[in-house]
Amino acid sequence: MPEQQSERDPAQVLEVRDVGKTFTVSGKSGRKQLRALDGINLDLRKGETLGLVGESGCGKSTLARTLMMLERPDGGTVRWDGTDPYRLKGKDLLALRRKVQMVFQDPYASLNARMNAAEIISEPWRTHRDLYPRKRDRAARVRELLHLVGLRPSDEHRSPQEFSGGQRQRLGIARALALNPEVIICDEPVSALDLSVQAQVLNLLNDLQHELDISYIFISHDLSVVRHxxxxxxxxxxxxxxxTGSTESVFDHPAHPYTEALMSAAPSLDATHRRERILLSGEVPSPLNPPSGCRFRTRCAHATDICATQLPPIVDDLADAGHVAECYHPRGRVALGTPAVA
Incomplete structure (x- = not known):
């Protein structure tokens, strides 16, 4: 049975505390430990969209897989509605899995070409048999979901090959909605689509959120999409x-030097959002051998000796309440000392 929890905020659907994930990698020099996630802390509230951004290889997809319970963390806690999913088994775990679903990046690879639209949408009900036990209820729900995502009910007999890229992603969203989830993790859901189709899918996700009160974790490289x-x-x-912070606060007043450089690289047609480009030196360090102390110090223009000795503190209430950064020198303030050695 789900463990009993102390009083908590009912609007908070996800709480992640100090989560880590390590993989063992084999190579010519032997087996090494790759620290994909290291001390992750996140919160997600009901009806909220949390954007997750960062360079390729930073751990975004590993975090998504961990939250989907496809990977087990080495340490820390993940709680969905106050419940630790890794302590559940059987029917309790199955019931919790309904609450979180995923929309994948590639609408061409994520759909089974041997199934038609109705079979793709209804596939989750093979496992969750009690949700729509009668055949006519399943058929009616398939048509309802197709209509909900902007497809025609008559499309239920079409195969994925007969849909455009945007239509395929709509079909993937319908499949994610089949179990009536509270949270949908969107892993680069529009990156493989044309710009005009991207806007349609984003507007659909926004409409569904308002209609169904769903929460999103939205992973993307496109900062303009995340800002939207x-x-x-x-x-x-x-x-x-x-x-971490509100979208407006993080985009307009980045506190961490890496965030500042990331935001400066984003193109913008709005003159009020343009800023001077900050070019980072060096390459992203290997997660097989990350720098000591602050992970970013080897590329940071503000790094000092203290940045190399231990993890930076969490500085809060920066541009507004809830805006926090893990940095010794937030907002570019440089402490006295000698720059750290890379």
Whole structure:
């Protein structure tokens, strides 16, 4: 049975505390430990969209897989509605899995070409048999979901090959909605689509959120998309969350040097959002051998000796309440000392 929890905020659907995930990698020099996630802390509230941004390889997809219970963390806690999913078994775990679903990046690879639309949408009900036990209820729900995502009920007999890219992603969203989830993790859901189709899918996700009160974790490299859809933003670098805050606060007043460089690289047609480009030196360090102390210090223009000795503190209430950064020198303030050695 689900463990009993102390009093908590009922609007908070996800709480992640100090989560880590390590993989063992074999190579010519032997077996090494790759620290994909290191001390991750996140919160997600009902009806909220949390944007997750960062460079390729920073751990975004590993975090998504961990939250989906496809990977087991090495340490820390993940709680959905106050419940630790890794302590559940059988029917209790199955019931919890309904609450969180996923929309994948590639609408061409994520749909089974041997199934038609109705079979793809109804596939989750093979496992969750009690949700729509009668055949006519399942058929009616399939047509309802197709209509909900902007497809025609008559499309239920079409195969994925007969749909465009945007239509396929709508079909993937319908499948994610089949179990009536509370949270949908969107892993680069529009990156494979044309710009005009991207806007249609984003508007659909926004409409569904308002209609169904769903929460999203929205993973993307496209900062302009994140700014458009997210209520709050978490910035990842080399397996750690280095800054979190409201979208407006993080985009307009980045506190961590990495966030500042990331935001400066985003093109903008709005002159009020343009800033001077900050070019980072060096390459992203290998997660097999991350720098000591602050993970970003080897590329940071503000790094000092203390940055190399231990993890930076969490500095809060920066641009507004709830805006926090993991940094010794937030907002570019440089402490006295000698720059750290890379």
């Amino acid at each position: 859809v997210a209520d709050r933003v978490a910035v990842m670098y080399l397996g750690r969350i280095v800054e």
